[in-house]
Amino acid sequence: MWYYVDPQSGVPIYVQLKEQIKKAVATGLLTEGEQMPSVRELALQLTINPNTVSKAYQELEREGIIQTARGLGSFVAKRQKGKEQEQKIALDKALEKLMIEAYQLSVDADTLHNEFIDKLAAWKDRLVKGAQNNDSGNRT
Amino acid sequence: MTLAIELEGLSKSFKDKKAVDNLSLQVPAGSIYGFLGPNGAGKTTTIKLMLGLMRPDNGRGKILGLDIEKESESIRRRTGYVAEMPHMYGYMTVQEIIKFCRPFYPVWNSGLVEKYLDFFSLPLKGKIKNLSKGMNTQLALILAIAPEPELLVLDEPTAGLDTINRQELLRIILEEISVQGRTVFLSSHLLHDVERVADQVAIINQGKLIDVRSIDDLKSSVKKVRVVFQKEVPDDLFSLPGIQSYSREGKAYLITIEDNLQDVLNAIKNYPYFALDIIDQNLEDIFIDKVRRSKA
Numbered sequence: 001m002w003y004y005v006d007p008q009s010g011v012p013i014y015v016q017l018k019e020q021i022k023k024a025v026a027t028g029l030l031t032e033g034e035q036m037p038s039v040r041e042l043a044l045q046l047t048i049n050p051n052t053v054s055k056a057y058q059e060l061e062r063e064g065i066i067q068t069a070r071g072l073g074s075f076v077a078k079r080q081k082g083k084e085q086e087q088k089i090a091l092d093k094a095l096e097k098l099m100i101e102a103y104q105l106s107v108d109a110d111t112l113h114n115e116f117i118d119k120l121a122a123w124k125d126r127l128v129k130g131a132q133n134n135d136s137g138n139r140t
Numbered sequence: 141m142t143l144a145i146e147l148e149g150l151s152k153s154f155k156d157k158k159a160v161d162n163l164s165l166q167v168p169a170g171s172i173y174g175f176l177g178p179n180g181a182g183k184t185t186t187i188k189l190m191l192g193l194m195r196p197d198n199g200r201g202k203i204l205g206l207d208i209e210k211e212s213e214s215i216r217r218r219t220g221y222v223a224e225m226p227h228m229y230g231y232m233t234v235q236e237i238i239k240f241c242r243p244f245y246p247v248w249n250s251g252l253v254e255k256y257l258d259f260f261s262l263p264l265k266g267k268i269k270n271l272s273k274g275m276n277t278q279l280a281l282i283l284a285i286a287p288e289p290e291l292l293v294l295d296e297p298t299a300g301l302d303t304i305n306r307q308e309l310l311r312i313i314l315e316e317i318s319v320q321g322r323t324v325f326l327s328s329h330l331l332h333d334v335e336r337v338a339d340q341v342a343i344i345n346q347g348k349l350i351d352v353r354s355i356d357d358l359k360s361s362v363k364k365v366r367v368v369f370q371k372e373v374p375d376d377l378f379s380l381p382g383i384q385s386y387s388r389e390g391k392a393y394l395i396t397i398e399d400n401l402q403d404v405l406n407a408i409k410n411y412p413y414f415a416l417d418i419i420d421q422n423l424e425d426i427f428i429d430k431v432r433r434s435k436a
Contacts, residue, residue, distance in 0.1 A: 007332065008332060008423075008424070009420070010359055010420020010422045010425075011359065012355070012356035012359045012360060013336075013355075015356075043314055044311060044315055047311050047314065048314075048336055049172050049314070049318065049336075049337050049338065049339055050318055051171070051339050052339075055356075
């Protein structure tokens with residue numbers, strides 16, 4: 001099973017779960033429209049409080065990552081076009097974290113740049129196409 | 141919000157020792173509530189007061205809307221209870237005690253009883269006095285959940301169980317009580333179990349309530365900051381609101397912060413430092429810290 005929580009971590013369990021679900025969606029392990037396990041199922045599988053699973057699902061829903069249909073369950077949502085401002089803030093934070101790591105590891109700028117290009121190449125097909133070819137939705 | 145448990149200023153002394161000291165608690169219906177404290181903190185006494193097995197010297201309380209002094213019999217009929225050391229009639233067999241308990245309750249789910257007797261492979265014809273500690277707890281749990289109680293009270297249920305049995309016990313509590321929307325009150329000094337399943341925790345020591353919070357909230361608001369300054373810093377830096385305690389070794393400080401993290405960080409960052417880490421705290425760290433400070 002993909003999900004794993006460490007109750008003894010200082011990170012709240014619902015946050016751990018949220019991050020793992022986001023990762024599963026981003027890496028394609030969970031695909032658009034796929035049904036999420038029910039709150040009950042996941043709580044029992046992980047031996048955690050059902051309210052904790054609900055909380056993670058609620059936040060994911062607010063962030064537009066999953067959608068819940070009453071009586072039917074939760075599904076992986078269609079990827080939304082991120083709001084520009086939110087995108088910028090979140091991205092900035094993530095990049096800053098990357099820079100701090102690079103600093104601590106004494107990685108030089110060129111190496112960082114090359115690593116970034118490599119990573120970007122690996123992910124390119126999974127990322128939304130840029131503004132230039134926005135209307136060609138097909139992924140190759 | 142409906143409350144399953146509501147205690148107000150409960151006190152109980154034994155001779156001149158205060159076992160429970162002006163304790164107030166509110167447990168929302170449908171939650172899993174962790175009741176934490178070191179040995180001898182007053183957890184078992186509180187539970188006995190709640191279930192009407194003991195009378196308080198002061199204060200009052202309601203369980204499922206029923207008065208703990210006047211309606212304790214109804215409370216016990218609607219509440220499942222697994223005692224710390226379940227004292228069951230040792231001369232009875234497993235089968236006999238089930239038969240014996242059944243008539244006390246308006247509802248009795250025989251399917252559930254069979255399911256878990258089978259699951260734990262409890263010997264139906266075995267005498268209770270010959271059961272192991274783990275089997276005793278398992279049997280007590282079965283007897284507690286069979287009446288489909290609205291509230292399940294467990295007093296140190298996982299003490300003395302091995303890891304697998306503990307996890308199983310938690311899973312059964314989740315499956316049979318929590319996902320049905322019913323309430324669990326879980327007293328323990330084993331924090332890992334509570335950390336896994338509880339919504340909210342109350343920490344008590346020496347009969348007094350030290351803190352009540354959701355576990356998520358505790359984890360996000362209580363942090364330690366480890367900082368190595370470049371120069372001496374004034375002592376009054378550490379009197380900021382939110383700083384619970386600190387220790388120092390030369391220019392290195394370990395600071396415990398609660399609730400006011402951002403302001404404290406901003407203040408610290410006014411002084412040049414070599415390194416600054418924010419350390420997440422798990423329930424055990426927080427618990428030990430709080431209990432220690434409450435003694436001071």
